[in-house]
Amino acid sequence: MGTVGKAISLLELFTVAEPELGLTELARRSGFDKATTRRLLVALTGHGFVEQDAGTRHYRLGAGLSRLARIREARFPFLQTAVPLVRDLASATAETVHLSEFGTDRLVTVHVEHPAWANRVNIDIGQLLPLHSTASGIAYLAFARDEAVKACLAGPLEAFTAHTLIEPAAIARSMAEARERGYSICDQGLEEGVISVAAAILSADGFALGTIAVAAPKARTAPADITQRGLAVMAAAREISMRLNGDNLQTLRRQV
Amino acid sequence: MGTVGKAISLLELFTVAEPELGLTELARRSGFDKATTRRLLVALTGHGFVEQDAGTRHYRLGAGLSRLARIREARFPFLQTAVPLVRDLASATAETVHLSEFGTDRLVTVHVEHPAWANRVNIDIGQLLPLHSTASGIAYLAFARDEAVKACLAGPLEAFTAHTLIEPAAIARSMAEARERGYSICDQGLEEGVISVAAAILSADGFALGTIAVAAPKARTAPADITQRGLAVMAAAREISMRLNGDNLQTLRRQV
DNA sequence: GATGTCGGTTCATTATTTGAACCCTTATTT
DNA sequence: AAATAAGGGTTCAAATAATGAACCGACATC
Numbered sequence: 125m126g127t128v129g130k131a132i133s134l135l136e137l138f139t140v141a142e143p144e145l146g147l148t149e150l151a152r153r154s155g156f157d158k159a160t161t162r163r164l165l166v167a168l169t170g171h172g173f174v175e176q177d178a179g180t181r182h183y184r185l186g187a188g189l190s191r192l193a194r195i196r197e198a199r200f201p202f203l204q205t206a207v208p209l210v211r212d213l214a215s216a217t218a219e220t221v222h223l224s225e226f227g228t229d230r231l232v233t234v235h236v237e238h239p240a241w242a243n244r245v246n247i248d249i250g251q252l253l254p255l256h257s258t259a260s261g262i263a264y265l266a267f268a269r270d271e272a273v274k275a276c277l278a279g280p281l282e283a284f285t286a287h288t289l290i291e292p293a294a295i296a297r298s299m300a301e302a303r304e305r306g307y308s309i310c311d312q313g314l315e316e317g318v319i320s321v322a323a324a325i326l327s328a329d330g331f332a333l334g335t336i337a338v339a340a341p342k343a344r345t346a347p348a349d350i351t352q353r354g355l356a357v358m359a360a361a362r363e364i365s366m367r368l369n370g371d372n373l374q375t376l377r378r379q380v
Numbered sequence: 381m382g383t384v385g386k387a388i389s390l391l392e393l394f395t396v397a398e399p400e401l402g403l404t405e406l407a408r409r410s411g412f413d414k415a416t417t418r419r420l421l422v423a424l425t426g427h428g429f430v431e432q433d434a435g436t437r438h439y440r441l442g443a444g445l446s447r448l449a450r451i452r453e454a455r456f457p458f459l460q461t462a463v464p465l466v467r468d469l470a471s472a473t474a475e476t477v478h479l480s481e482f483g484t485d486r487l488v489t490v491h492v493e494h495p496a497w498a499n500r501v502n503i504d505i506g507q508l509l510p511l512h513s514t515a516s517g518i519a520y521l522a523f524a525r526d527e528a529v530k531a532c533l534a535g536p537l538e539a540f541t542a543h544t545l546i547e548p549a550a551i552a553r554s555m556a557e558a559r560e561r562g563y564s565i566c567d568q569g570l571e572e573g574v575i576s577v578a579a580a581i582l583s584a585d586g587f588a589l590g591t592i593a594v595a596a597p598k599a600r601t602a603p604a605d606i607t608q609r610g611l612a613v614m615a616a617a618r619e620i621s622m623r624l625n626g627d628n629l630q631t632l633r634r635q636v
Numbered sequence: 637g638a639t640g641t642c643g644g645t646t647c648a649t650t651a652t653t654t655g656a657a658c659c660c661t662t663a664t665t666t
Numbered sequence: 667a668a669a670t671a672a673g674g675g676t677t678c679a680a681a682t683a684a685t686g687a688a689c690c691g692a693c694a695t696c
Contacts (some may be wrong), residue, residue: 227443367442
């Protein structure tokens, strides 16, 4: 791995659950030497990608990242556009609704609305979702470029639960159904007891750029609920796509 | 400069005005060799910090940045907290209101609300503000750590207009007035014809972490307007600080 | 069909990164 | 109160990765 990759993988050690980490901890988790880790942190700090707490000397992600993310947002107003619709969908369904954007090889959770239920599906901002074992992933693949689909199906497909589909053919079938239906369904593919529906958000070229999904405990989900949530998530995804692309969205229907 | 710094300075070439750049252009602006530029871009792309447009082959900032920025936001909910109050202030004053966060050695503009006027002060998200020649900068310095103040006054102080204060003593006086008054005033320090007021947003330790400011054309600004905007911006900053710190804000008054 | 531009690649040279060992400070333990 | 452990930070010869001039192919322009 190049130096740049190492620096970035340091940044990727920070999570919502652990937003501040010490030097030794970062070195341990990254597998880099302490001296290397520190040199990278100093470089990152110098550009505002990392900040150091004056008191604890621990490190955390810096304001420079917010700056760049905002510049990106100005070009791709994905969040601004989508968040209000995510909120609407959350109050309509009274379940967890999450919004994801594709990055590198997985979906990145960029916004979440949780319901008031104590028993709910909990998802963190920044959480990464595999493509083959989530409703969002299937919805994404259903409208992804061929290369992305191939890359996903060619890679090793982890079985997170007994229900996870790991045969390429089964996944392709799931994708085809999602395309036909307009939304994907994933029954406990990533975690036991969780059932989700999702729909793809399309960019102007007709390919998916992200997804919106409703995740709920299976215990309180009847078949009728799935249909209802599916139609709602599909409508929300369509509305977001429209707003992003100025209503001139090409509906894309590709063969498998 | 280390490789990491080079990679980051590539990212910093992207702006709201030019969110997509080609390889040759990036090489030219960064001053790096084309091969080097490309190697850095490939490394950045591999981690989602940069994306390449499939059609034009131009590069732009990637979703990985949004992910990390959101993780940071979860710890420091600066934007979420402040944006509603920025909006309120914008409609109350009918002038440009901008929110900044400190990063490295300058203030980073993280949110802006523009009024409907054709003649208005225009500020872009991501724009960097010098400390010594802006209302925001003075407001920040008035409540910054001594080291930050020293570092600022020690560095070279650029005179952007004939009105820019560049003597450390004059800047210190300006800071002291801002501390006393509760808000800073900057009369054409960065650009002719623009007058701004700003107030610092404080973190729990009593030091500034960012600022909120109102910027307006001097032509339609009477002395009474300055006072009115100043009081409004001060109230907004105080409210944001309170919300960020759970109402237990220590009011800090330091001597110069 | 000659010329310029742009994205991308190669490989010998060169400069940066690496990491074991070290120091310093701050708890915690004995 | 001394001993021990653990974390942050530093050093410098050895190892490794970055560099850039030259090059290729594709496309557009003249």
